[in-house]
Amino acid sequence: MPKKNAVDGIKKSDAPLNGALKFFVGGCLAEIYLLMVRKYYVNGDVNQMLSWDAAMPALIGAGAAVLLLGAVLAAVWRKDTGWRRTLAWSVICVGAFFSVGNWLIRAVYPTAVTLLSVAVAAGTLLGVFWCLYARDCFFAMTILGTGLFASWVCRHGMSSVFWKMYVIGGAVVYLALLAGAALVGRRAECGDGTVGALRILPKGGDATVLFVSCGLSAAATVVSAFSAAAAYYAMWALGIVIFILAVFYTVKEL
Structure with missing residues (x-):
């Protein structure tokens, strides 16, 4: 029994660091996507810009579908405090990023790319502060x-x-x-x-x-x-x- 309590204590002490790591990895992946958008959609040649622009509606729709799925999972697992809740909110964040983010990029082109890059960096930093x-x-x-x-x-x-x-x-x-x-x-x-x-x-x-x-x-x-x-x-x-x-x-x- 003492050994089990010690293991539980280690897990609890690692929880803030694990949470901060999740925010950091998620922020890095979002910034990589925004760098790709800047390279091919903002600073690319005509064919690359047209290809990205044609794909934007599909990306926005897919993001909205993922956001809806995450909301359903969060409602179903609302009483769960383990990995299911983390998964549901991760799906919500991914869906919101692709739906709202791509809509902003297309609607406020090209300024929104810079604004989103700053917002993602700030959100990642705040997430790390929240955990640590x-x-x-x-x-x-x-x-x-x-x-x-x-x-x-x-x-x-x-x-x-x-x-x-x-x-x-x-x-x-x-x-x-x-x-x-x-x-x-x-x-x-x-x-x-x-x-x-x-x-x-x-x-x-x-x-x-x-x-x-x-x-x-x-x-x-x-x-x-x-x-x-x-x-x-x-x-x-x-x-x-x-x-x-x-x-x-x-x-x-x-």
Whole structure:
């Protein structure tokens, strides 16, 4: 019996590393696909571009079918906490990537390829943080990362007559979401780190890091909406804060 408990303990201790490895491998495969799209669909010759464009509807449809299959599996195995649940969500992610991703690539050609490459890299990094670090680190990184993206969108979209109103509307919605995130952080602080069944902060922790992340992201979004030059420096500032926060939590976990 003690030997079995020791083996179970080893498996549990390896679970975060295994989860981080799955996110890393999935992110690498997605980036490889996007590199192929960039090489043959964006920068290829005419025949390659036409071939990829003709295949896009089939890829979008296949992705949608895989997404639907994953949703069905997730509903059937909703009470399972083992490999079946992991498989179902993996199928959902693959289906969403091929259906939504290829649709965006075709609809917002060729800018969407760059945006998806950045989004996949950021999502992979956040997944690794989710598996290896405390939940407050993950949520803070998510808030700061979306703030950096919002600043980038404001910097490039506010100068466009067509996109300006959409960017302003998106910025307002994002600021409202940041306010909601701050309120959730406050509730978590008062509820010993949890909101319902979701643990956001460590037990006995405070929400200072979440408040600071929301404040910095909101400030960066507001200044980016008024000045492209300010948006450039705001993006650099958020990037530096993300790096410092990652180093801090890495040292903390050692």
